[in-house]
Amino acid sequence: MILLVDDRPENILPLKKILELHSFSVDTAESGEEALKKILKTDYSVIILDVQMPDMDGYEVANAIAGFSKAKDTSIIFLSAVNTDKKFITKGYTSGGIDYLTKPADPDILVLKVKTFHKLYNQQQELRAAQVSLRKEIDVRKQAQDELAERMQELQVVLASLPQMAFSVAPDNRIEYVNKHWFHYATDSTTFPTTHPDDDFWNDWTNSLDSGTEFIREVRLKALATGAYVYHLLRIIPIYQQGVLTRWIGTFTDIHPQKQAAELLEQQVNLRTNELLIKNMELERINHELQQFTWVVSHDLREPLRKIQLLNDTIKTKYLSNNPEASAYLDRSIQSSARMANLIKDLLAYSELSVPEPFQPTNLTDLLKELLLDFDELISQKEAIVTVDSLPIIDAVPTRIRQVFQNLLSNALKFAKPDQPPAIHISAERVDSKAIDSTPSATGDFCRITVCDNGIGFDEKFLNRIFIIFQRLHSQTSYEGTGIGLSIVKKNIDKHHGIISAQSRVNEGARFIFVLPIKQASSIPANEAR
CATH class of the missing domain: 3.30.450.20 (PAS domain)
Structure with missing residues (x-):
C-alpha cells in the first residue's frame, strides 16, 4: 500500500488517481500527525511525503518514521515546490528519504520510482520471511542435532554396558x-x-x-x-x-560354548545312531531267525500232533470200545491235542504277520461277503443274524484285513449268550481324523468301522488286556480259544496305520471300533519297510 501525505487535498487527489490507475492501493493523510498514526497501524511500502506542512513538516515526519521498526523497510519520497535548494534536498536524504522530487513532479517518473520502491519493499519482506524461516529451520535442526547427540550418547552408554x-x-x-x-x-x-x-x-x-x-x-x-x-x-x-x-x-x-556343546551332542547322536543301526540290524536278523524258527517248529509240530490224534482215534475205536473209563481218558488226550493244534495254527498265523505284502485297493463289502460264506454253517447252527452295511474301498492287504473281520466275527459268535441268538452288525462311516471319536465327514481321509454284537460282553477295566497275546478273560473250560485272535487283530490294524478300541459292559454285548486310512501313504505296511 502507498501513503500520500500532504496538507492540501488538491495535491493528493491527482496523485492518488494516477497511482490507482497503476493498480496500487493508496491511503492518504493531510497532516504529519495523521500520517504517524496510520503508519503505526498499517504497513506501507512507499510514503510520498510533502515537505511544507503546518505544525509538523515532512523532515520531522521522516525523522519520526525512522524510529519506527515497523516502517524500517518503507521507502520515503519527498515532494517540494519551495525547498528546491541543494541544502534542502540534502536534508531530505539525511532525514531518511530515499528520493527527493520537486513539484510539479513528472507523473511517469513518479510512477516508475513508486514501482521500483514497491518492488524493493516486497523483495525485502520476502527476504525477511525467508530469513525467519531459515532461522527457525536452523533452530529446529540444532535442536534435532542436540537430541540426536543426546540419544547417541545414551545409546553408547547402553552399548558400553x-x-x-x-x-x-x-x-x-x-x-x-x-x-x-x-x-x-x-x-x-x-x-x-x-x-x-x-x-x-x-x-x-x-x-x-x-x-x-x-x-x-x-x-x-x-x-x-x-x-x-x-x-x-x-x-x-x-x-x-x-x-x-x-x-x-x-x-x-x-556362542562358542554352545557350538562346542552342539558339535559334541551331534557326535554323540551320530555315535548312538550308528549303534542303533547296528542293534537294529542285529535285531532284524534275530527276529527273522525267530520267525523262521517259529514257522519251522509250528509246522513240524503239527505233523506229530496229527499222528497222535489219528492213533488215539484208532485206539479208541479198535481197542477201547468196551472200556468207557479208558475212552474218557483218551477223549481228554484227543481234546488236548486239538487245543494244541489250534494253538500252533494261531502261532503260525501270528508269525506270518511279519511277511511283507503290499497294500492294494480292497472292497470291504465283497471281502465280507466271501468271509460270511466260511461262517455259513456256524451262523446257521447258532441261528445268528449278521447285518453288514455298505463298506468302502480302502487301501489294505486283503488277507490281513480278512483276518481282522474273521477273528472279530468268530469272537462275536463264540461269546454269544446261551439263551439268545447272536446278532452282529457291521457298519462304517468316513471321518476326518484318526481318532476313535472323530467327527464324521463325507470327505474324510479315514474310515471308522464298528463291529457290534449282543453277546456276554466284558468289563471295560480289562480293555488294556484283551489285545495282548495269550490274555484271556474267560477259562478254557467255558470258552475254547488260544488268546491270540485279538492280538492278531491289533497287529493287523497297526500294520494298516490304524487304531482299534472296544466298548462293552458285562451281558450287554461288545463294540469293536477301528479306524483305518482310506488311502495309504506307503505301499508297504508299517514296521515292514526297510
Whole structure:
C-alpha cells in the first residue's frame, strides 16, 4: 500500500488517481500527525511525503518514521515546490528519504520510482520471511542435532554396558562406535575383526546395506590374545528415523560354548545312531531267525500232533470200545491235542504277520461277503443274524484285513449268550481324523468301522488286556480259544496305520471300533519297510 501525505487535498487527489490507475492501493493523510498514526497501524511500502506542512513538516515526519521498526523497510519520497535548494534536498536524504522530487513532479517518473520502491519493499519482506524461516529451520535442526547427540550418547552408554561386542555403523559403512569388548578381536575401532577364511559374509552384508534389512550370521572371529577362532553370532539391525536409515546397530555374541556343546551332542547322536543301526540290524536278523524258527517248529509240530490224534482215534475205536473209563481218558488226550493244534495254527498265523505284502485297493463289502460264506454253517447252527452295511474301498492287504473281520466275527459268535441268538452288525462311516471319536465327514481321509454284537460282553477295566497275546478273560473250560485272535487283530490294524478300541459292559454285548486310512501313504505296511 502507498501513503500520500500532504496538507492540501488538491495535491493528493491527482496523485492518488494516477497511482490507482497503476493498480496500487493508496491511503492518504493531510497532516504529519495523521500520517504517524496510520503508519503505526498499517504497513506501507512507499510514503510520498510533502515537505511544507503546518505544525509538523515532512523532515520531522521522516525523522519520526525512522524510529519506527515497523516502517524500517518503507521507502520515503519527498515532494517540494519551495525547498528546491541543494541544502534542502540534502536534508531530505539525511532525514531518511530515499528520493527527493520537486513539484510539479513528472507523473511517469513518479510512477516508475513508486514501482521500483514497491518492488524493493516486497523483495525485502520476502527476504525477511525467508530469513525467519531459515532461522527457525536452523533452530529446529540444532535442536534435532542436540537430541540426536543426546540419544547417541545414551545409546553408547547402553552399548558400553553390554556383555557382547557392540558397535554402530553409519549408512556409508563407516564404523561410528565400538565398546571395550571390540578390542579383544580388533586392534582399532575403524576396522572389523578378522574372520575365518571360510566365513566370508561381506557380499551378504553389502546386500543388507543396500536393502536396509536385518543381517544375521554365524562367524568365527580371531582372538588377538590366543589367535584362536571363536564362534560368534553377528546381528546387525537398521535404525530408521522418519523413514530414513540413520545407522546400523550390531552385536557379536559369543556362542562358542554352545557350538562346542552342539558339535559334541551331534557326535554323540551320530555315535548312538550308528549303534542303533547296528542293534537294529542285529535285531532284524534275530527276529527273522525267530520267525523262521517259529514257522519251522509250528509246522513240524503239527505233523506229530496229527499222528497222535489219528492213533488215539484208532485206539479208541479198535481197542477201547468196551472200556468207557479208558475212552474218557483218551477223549481228554484227543481234546488236548486239538487245543494244541489250534494253538500252533494261531502261532503260525501270528508269525506270518511279519511277511511283507503290499497294500492294494480292497472292497470291504465283497471281502465280507466271501468271509460270511466260511461262517455259513456256524451262523446257521447258532441261528445268528449278521447285518453288514455298505463298506468302502480302502487301501489294505486283503488277507490281513480278512483276518481282522474273521477273528472279530468268530469272537462275536463264540461269546454269544446261551439263551439268545447272536446278532452282529457291521457298519462304517468316513471321518476326518484318526481318532476313535472323530467327527464324521463325507470327505474324510479315514474310515471308522464298528463291529457290534449282543453277546456276554466284558468289563471295560480289562480293555488294556484283551489285545495282548495269550490274555484271556474267560477259562478254557467255558470258552475254547488260544488268546491270540485279538492280538492278531491289533497287529493287523497297526500294520494298516490304524487304531482299534472296544466298548462293552458285562451281558450287554461288545463294540469293536477301528479306524483305518482310506488311502495309504506307503505301499508297504508299517514296521515292514526297510
